[in-house]
Amino acid sequence: MLRFDIVLREVDTPALVVDLAALKRNIARMAAIAGRSGVKLRPHAKTHKSIEIARLQIEAGAIGIACATVTEAEMLVTAGLPDVLLTAPVADPAKFARLAALNRRSPLKITVDHVEQVRAAADVVALDHPPLAVVVDTDVGQGRTGVTDIAEGVALARAIASYPQLRFAGIQGFAGNAQHIPEPLARRAAAGKAADMLREFAAALAEVNLHAAIITGSGTGTHDQDKAGPYSELQVGSYIFMDSDYSRIVDEAGSGPPFEPSLFVMATVVSVNRPNEVTVDAGTKALATNGPPPCSMHGVAHGAIYRFAGDEHGILTLPKDAAPASLGQRVLLGASHCDPTVNLHACYHVIDGQKVQRWPIGARYGASKASSPTEL
Amino acid sequence: MLRFDIVLREVDTPALVVDLAALKRNIARMAAIAGRSGVKLRPHAKTHKSIEIARLQIEAGAIGIACATVTEAEMLVTAGLPDVLLTAPVADPAKFARLAALNRRSPLKITVDHVEQVRAAADVVALDHPPLAVVVDTDVGQGRTGVTDIAEGVALARAIASYPQLRFAGIQGFAGNAQHIPEPLARRAAAGKAADMLREFAAALAEVNLHAAIITGSGTGTHDQDKAGPYSELQVGSYIFMDSDYSRIVDEAGSGPPFEPSLFVMATVVSVNRPNEVTVDAGTKALATNGPPPCSMHGVAHGAIYRFAGDEHGILTLPKDAAPASLGQRVLLGASHCDPTVNLHACYHVIDGQKVQRWPIGARYGASKASSPTEL
Numbered sequence: 001m002l003r004f005d006i007v008l009r010e011v012d013t014p015a016l017v018v019d020l021a022a023l024k025r026n027i028a029r030m031a032a033i034a035g036r037s038g039v040k041l042r043p044h045a046k047t048h049k050s051i052e053i054a055r056l057q058i059e060a061g062a063i064g065i066a067c068a069t070v071t072e073a074e075m076l077v078t079a080g081l082p083d084v085l086l087t088a089p090v091a092d093p094a095k096f097a098r099l100a101a102l103n104r105r106s107p108l109k110i111t112v113d114h115v116e117q118v119r120a121a122a123d124v125v126a127l128d129h130p131p132l133a134v135v136v137d138t139d140v141g142q143g144r145t146g147v148t149d150i151a152e153g154v155a156l157a158r159a160i161a162s163y164p165q166l167r168f169a170g171i172q173g174f175a176g177n178a179q180h181i182p183e184p185l186a187r188r189a190a191a192g193k194a195a196d197m198l199r200e201f202a203a204a205l206a207e208v209n210l211h212a213a214i215i216t217g218s219g220t221g222t223h224d225q226d227k228a229g230p231y232s233e234l235q236v237g238s239y240i241f242m243d244s245d246y247s248r249i250v251d252e253a254g255s256g257p258p259f260e261p262s263l264f265v266m267a268t269v270v271s272v273n274r275p276n277e278v279t280v281d282a283g284t285k286a287l288a289t290n291g292p293p294p295c296s297m298h299g300v301a302h303g304a305i306y307r308f309a310g311d312e313h314g315i316l317t318l319p320k321d322a323a324p325a326s327l328g329q330r331v332l333l334g335a336s337h338c339d340p341t342v343n344l345h346a347c348y349h350v351i352d353g354q355k356v357q358r359w360p361i362g363a364r365y366g367a368s369k370a371s372s373p374t375e376l
Numbered sequence: 377m378l379r380f381d382i383v384l385r386e387v388d389t390p391a392l393v394v395d396l397a398a399l400k401r402n403i404a405r406m407a408a409i410a411g412r413s414g415v416k417l418r419p420h421a422k423t424h425k426s427i428e429i430a431r432l433q434i435e436a437g438a439i440g441i442a443c444a445t446v447t448e449a450e451m452l453v454t455a456g457l458p459d460v461l462l463t464a465p466v467a468d469p470a471k472f473a474r475l476a477a478l479n480r481r482s483p484l485k486i487t488v489d490h491v492e493q494v495r496a497a498a499d500v501v502a503l504d505h506p507p508l509a510v511v512v513d514t515d516v517g518q519g520r521t522g523v524t525d526i527a528e529g530v531a532l533a534r535a536i537a538s539y540p541q542l543r544f545a546g547i548q549g550f551a552g553n554a555q556h557i558p559e560p561l562a563r564r565a566a567a568g569k570a571a572d573m574l575r576e577f578a579a580a581l582a583e584v585n586l587h588a589a590i591i592t593g594s595g596t597g598t599h600d601q602d603k604a605g606p607y608s609e610l611q612v613g614s615y616i617f618m619d620s621d622y623s624r625i626v627d628e629a630g631s632g633p634p635f636e637p638s639l640f641v642m643a644t645v646v647s648v649n650r651p652n653e654v655t656v657d658a659g660t661k662a663l664a665t666n667g668p669p670p671c672s673m674h675g676v677a678h679g680a681i682y683r684f685a686g687d688e689h690g691i692l693t694l695p696k697d698a699a700p701a702s703l704g705q706r707v708l709l710g711a712s713h714c715d716p717t718v719n720l721h722a723c724y725h726v727i728d729g730q731k732v733q734r735w736p737i738g739a740r741y742g743a744s745k746a747s748s749p750t751e752l
């Protein structure tokens with residue numbers, strides 16, 4: 001990345017940039033961690049929205065891909081990626097119809113947390129087609145989606161199993177509340193509570209002869225603990241990129257996760273009129289604001305601090321004795337919260353040695369081929 | 377908007393929604409305010425990134441359009457919109473070349489804050505083409521871009537005037553620091569300081585026989601004060617939509633700006649398992665997080681409170697005695713910070729009575745026709 005300003009000379013700023021070598025090292029590291037623990041990986045595509053990155057994850061041994069929206073599922077299935085799991089329950093008849101159509105192309109897994117969703121899924125899957133695999137989503141502490149008690153979960157699994165066009169595939173519990181807790185003890189406690197509930201849920205299912213073939217959940221923040229179970233697979237996402245948020249997380253020894261920053265936003269210095277400050281052309285439309293601002297940088301004095309300054313601008317405060325930055329200089333900013341930062345861009349600029357590739361970012365909202373107004 | 381759930385029944389959620397009647401009333405109100413004051417309007421397209429909305433603003437009497445990026449300028453000029461001003465200084469040779477190309481199609485105005493930018497502009501504009509109009513950007517308190525003292529500004533104007541291929545067109549000062557201050561006295565003080573500096577700058581230019589033909593700046597938060605001058609034109613943006621941020625702003629009498637919310641995100645209730653709470657499918661990828669969360673709502677109990685719950689989810693806390701919301705129910709959330717919310721979507725769903733139109737949102741980063749990887 002030392003010569004990013006040369007390799008990316010022709011690229012317009014602000015631009016989303018991926019260091020391919022670092023990305024591949026992160027993917028290999030997580031694959032090795034899972035391999036040593038005997039747990040499977042189902043990386044989450046909501047992080048990258050990229051067919052190319054999902055393929056790298058599958059090539060490294062992932063058993064399938066998780067996604068957060070029906071549009072993401074359509075992108076992944078259409079590209080031929082295997083064993084796609086939609087991790088978020090839906091409630092629109094049109095979305096259930098799209099999921100059933102996808103399941104006819106390639107076996108799909110969906111999640112539900114309410115019996116109405118089971119009925120809606122059963123309504124759209126024809127009996128002469130492959131059954132749709134349905135996972136019971138469990139609220140393991142985040143308070144967002146999922147059944148909130150185990151009896152309710154067992155009843156839901158039974159409802160799924162009662163339909164021949166559906167297949168009860170297992171249980172999910174995503175401790176989103178635990179992933180971003182910087183302190184190891186509090187994080188481990190929240191993850192432990194989630195694991196306990198899933199363990200108890202699986203046992204309660206076994207008592208009524210229902211088998212949770214998959215127990216899915218976890219994330220980058222708690223994978224190190226969750227790899228020991230009860231999870232059969234980990235839905236890790238951010239490990240591929242890391243970001244200013246996950247860089248705050250430490251374990252009991254004070255070490256961060258064993259992954260390196262691979263996602264950046266390249267910006268240009270556009271104003272140099274103030275002492276010890278320069279303005280760059282990457283602001284709230286280029287970098288997510290829900291989390292710490294970019295904290296790692298290349299191409300500018302060590303110790304520079306970024307702050308947001310509107311839609312299209314950020315300000316770098318330079319250390320007192322730093323060499324001044326010059327107008328037109330390129331700066332590489334480590335990504336702020338990675339998932340919503342990716343979502344702000346239409347493509348990655350992927351640096352592979354001296355070459356640069358553009359990889360599309362798909363499945364953003366409302367994308368349509370029409371470039372002029374259309375009537376619905 | 378009462379029947380939005382019926383009119384928008386076929387629209388996938390989350391979806392960006394515009395109430396066209398309210399949008400047009402806002403445009404007409406600002407046009408009337410400007411008309412009564414004898415000040416011109418140059419609405420800012422960074423808010424909407426929409427050719428259709430820019431046209432409505434021109435039809436209502438705006439003299440031209442402001443924009444924040446070269447890509448926005450290209451979108452507007454290509455669509456035939458008149459008198460486009462790029463309000464942010466650039467520093468890339470490639471961007472200067474694109475601006476010169478645009479200026480050959482239709483007279484364009486750009487802003488600079490450094491003599492290197494004047495030289496770069498002069499370098500790319502050929503002598504046998506129309507001169508490029510250049511405005512001196514002034515730091516009137518935001519500390520982001522602009523010349524920081526008046527002598528420097530006068531020197532820059534002289535440098536512009538020294539090139540036959542450039543035309544000194546005026547001065548700009550955007551008090552971004554003032555726009556969002558809720559309290560009227562503090563807001564007026566910040567706006568007053570900006571106005572004083574521009575007045576002084578124009579007077580200093582007159583002393584050396586340079587005329588600031590335009591004095592451009594202002595915004596929705598301070599337009600009521602700035603309409604009295606020294607501005608010849610106001611770069612108002614958010615007034616067309618309003619949002620949860622600008623809804624906090626009041627004048628001395630405690631009244632808010634005379635504009636109404638016209639921008640919403642429609643979401644679906646996807647989880648109803650917790651008492652007094654429901655989860656909807658609009659989160660940090662559908663609504664900007666740099667400002668207060670959505671504070672106005674339709675389709676759910678009065679008094680509901682939204683909080684962000686991840687990329688694809690938000691949680692509504694319902695009042696204790698409220699009727700429960702049902703799975704699949706549609707909710708219309710008033711937009712959080714409008715400009716970056718718009719930037720998260722590919723199109724508006726524009727409600728015009730019983731009809732719905734899709735209006736594209738253009739000029740987002742890195743948009744490319746390629747849907748597969750391409751090498752640079």
